[in-house]
Amino acid sequence: MAPDNLYSFLQGSELTPRPKSDVPIPDTEEPTTSLHFDAEGIGEQLRHASEKELNDAPFGIIRLDDNGIVEFYNHCESELSGVPPSEAVGQNFFTELAPCSNNHLFLGRFKDGVQAGELNERFTYTFTYKMRPTLVDVRLYRDEAGQNWVLIHKR
Secondary structure: HHHHHHHHHHOOOOOOOOOOOOOOOOOOOOOOOOOOOOOOOOOHHHHHOHHHHHOOOEEEEEEOOOOEEEEEOOHHHHHHHOOOOHHOOOOOOHHHHHHHHHHHHHHHHHHHHHOOOOOOOOOOOEOOOOOOOOEEEEEEOOOOOEEEEEEEEEO
């Protein structure tokens, strides 16, 4: 059969469109969030963000009290660490969740900032507890209301 006759069987027939499906097609777009790890005023944005916005962020967000006890643990951080938010809240981040961060580089910076009443640190870190070594960028921030935030972005 010659290439120009390839669709000759369709000639003279009437094509009918496929019926619409009642099965919804999932939205494949990434969730939109106004929170960005590198944003200049991210700490204050976190303070005013809804729980949904915090959970939709494409990086880990943890809120700690002054003793390092987890008050909030977002979905992205849960995926990175393998710890469900319901298990993380109420635990000490530095001794129970991520004991590999119980050192001067991480906990030391946190304690110094809490004691000074202001915290705005950024550094690269490698988590090793219960996972293969994972290189991340970390931001520690204390907002104007005195809430402490740990932001974790996997490299």
